[in-house]
Amino acid sequence: MRSILIAAAVGLIVSILLTPLAIRAFRRQGLGQEIRDDGPESHLSKKGTPTMGGTVIVGATVVGYVVAHLVFVGQTGWGFTATGLLLLFLMVGMGTVGFLDDYLKIRHRRSLGLNKTAKLVGQLVVGVTFAVLAINFPNDGITPASTVVSYVRDIAPLALGPIAFVILAYLFIAGFSNAVNLTDGLDGLAAGSSAMVLASYIVISFWQFTHDCANELITGCYTVRDPLDVTLVAAAGMGACLGFLWWNTSPARIFMGDTGSLALGGLIAGLAIVTRTELLLVVLGGLFVAVTLSVVIQVAFFRATRRRVFRMAPLHHHFELAGWTENTVIVRFWLVTGMAVAFGLGLFYADWLNFVGL
Numbered sequence: 632m633r634s635i636l637i638a639a640a641v642g643l644i645v646s647i648l649l650t651p652l653a654i655r656a657f658r659r660q661g662l663g664q665e666i667r668d669d670g671p672e673s674h675l676s677k678k679g680t681p682t683m684g685g686t687v688i689v690g691a692t693v694v695g696y697v698v699a700h701l702v703f704v705g706q707t708g709w710g711f712t713a714t715g716l717l718l719l720f721l722m723v724g725m726g727t728v729g730f731l732d733d734y735l736k737i738r739h740r741r742s743l744g745l746n747k748t749a750k751l752v753g754q755l756v757v758g759v760t761f762a763v764l765a766i767n768f769p770n771d772g773i774t775p776a777s778t779v780v781s782y783v784r785d786i787a788p789l790a791l792g793p794i795a796f797v798i799l800a801y802l803f804i805a806g807f808s809n810a811v812n813l814t815d816g817l818d819g820l821a822a823g824s825s826a827m828v829l830a831s832y833i834v835i836s837f838w839q840f841t842h843d844c845a846n847e848l849i850t851g852c853y854t855v856r857d858p859l860d861v862t863l864v865a866a867a868g869m870g871a872c873l874g875f876l877w878w879n880t881s882p883a884r885i886f887m888g889d890t891g892s893l894a895l896g897g898l899i900a901g902l903a904i905v906t907r908t909e910l911l912l913v914v915l916g917g918l919f920v921a922v923t924l925s926v927v928i929q930v931a932f933f934r935a936t937r938r939r940v941f942r943m944a945p946l947h948h949h950f951e952l953a954g955w956t957e958n959t960v961i962v963r964f965w966l967v968t969g970m971a972v973a974f975g976l977g978l979f980y981a982d983w984l985n986f987v988g989l
Contacts, residue, residue: 634699634859635837635866642695642867646874649687654878654885657681661737680883683733685891688822688871689726692898693719695867713768714775714905715860717761721901722868724757725808726894733888754805754893761901762800766793771845773856776800781907783982784853800904807903807912808896810919813926813945815892818881820947820961824918824968825895826872829865831915831972832902835979836861839906842983851986853907861905868898881958911979917971918964922946 658681696719703709731753732745745753765776778796780789791799815821840858842851855861872895878884887895896919903912913920925946932940941949950960 634703635833635862637702638695638699638863639833639866639870640695641698642691642870643874644870645694646687646691646871647877648874649691650684650875650878650885653684653687654681657683657885680886682737682886682888683730683890684875684879684885685726685729685733685887685889685894688868688875688887688891689723689894691871691874692722692864692867695870696863699863699867712857712860713764713770714857715864717765717775718861718864718898718901718905720764721757721761721804722894722898724761725754725804725897726890728753728757729812729889729891729893732893733890751805754808755801757897758801758804759797761804762797762904765800765904766796770856773845773854775856776904777907779907780909782910783908783979785907803904803909804897804900806923807900807916807919808893810916810923811896811899812889812892814919814922814947815887816945817947817951817957817961817964818883819876819879820964821892821895822872822876822879822887823961823965825899826869826876827965827968827972828899828912828915829869829872829902831976832865832899832906833862833869834976835908836865836902836906838979838983851983855905855907858906861902864898865902868895881961908979911975914978915972915975917975918968921967925949 696715700709700711728745728750732750735745762776766774766778768774776796777785778791778793779785779787780791780799811821811825814824836855836858839853839855840862842849842853843858844852844854875885875887875891879887899912899916903909908915922945925941926944929939929941929944932938942952943949947960947964951957955963
């Protein structure tokens with residue numbers, strides 16, 4: 632438990648202290664956000680706000696994880712694991728794709744960075760590499776990821792081959808990284824929502840650690856690899872998000888940019904894969920799913936009828952144009968995320984109760 636607190640605390644402290652330094656450095660370099668011309672008019676005043684703050688989130692997460700390990704170095708059975716390092720690889724890799732996107736936006740002074748093909752190729756390389764590596768490195772026969780589709784545990788009838796798993800994992804990772812990216816349209820919305828989802832994975836992975844089949848074969852135990860190390864990554868990520876949120880709340884002094892949103896989306900998807908809770912993430916990350924569906928529905932309906940379902944997509948902009956203030960949208964969407972996380976954790980716990988017959 633102490634290691635988890637250290638990971639979260641270090642992630643928080645590093646993020647909250649480094650973010651103002653990043654703000655000043657990015658301002659000196661002229662690394663300001665470009666704003667969509669077709670977006671809500673109230674957002675035009677945000678033009679020039681420093682972006683790429685996601686570099687701080689990624690860095691703070693890595694530092695929090697590493698420091699938590701260094702504090703307990705030398706203790707029996709304590710060390711870096713394949714699962715923890717793979718999660719960090721996924722986060723850093725997706726963050727790198729986002730960084731390139733942000734850099735091109737700033738360099739060319741436009742709201743669009745990498746073209747769709749280049750971004751998808753970058754996500755493909757990172758996502759596929761993670762998926763391939765995750766079904767290797769067995770420990771007592773258990774690999775970081777399973778080739779079986781999971782809900783709260785692996786669903787045995789939905790076993791996939793390695794190739795099908797890699798394809799599904801890539802689609803899952805790309806889907807959630809883009810979902811968080813779409814949600815990152817209001818000050819603090821994506822950072823606050825991501826922190827709540829990461830907090831849920833602290834609970835899930837620590838519960839799996841205390842009921843790990845590798846330690847004790849008890850009713851309802853979980854077959855996962857390195858659950859405690861997964862908890863450390865989730866804790867460091869949550870702390871980093873909260874520290875960044877201190878400076879990112881409205882009016883934001885810095886944006887996370889695609890650097891942060893793609894990194895956080897990738898990390899969240901990776902956590903679902905290694906904890907065998909892939910379908911449960913649809914509930915835990917319900918806000919991200921709803922925002923993405925609003926874009927899909929808007930585009931599909933407009934192409935079919937030349938009419939719009941929403942005033943503007945993604946969904947949060949629809950409510951802004953309906954007259955809600957930005958802060959109202961943010962707080963209410965945070966509440967939606969909180970309810971989704973609570974419901975998802977309830978489903979996770981209900982599954983365990985079902986196994987133990989309570």
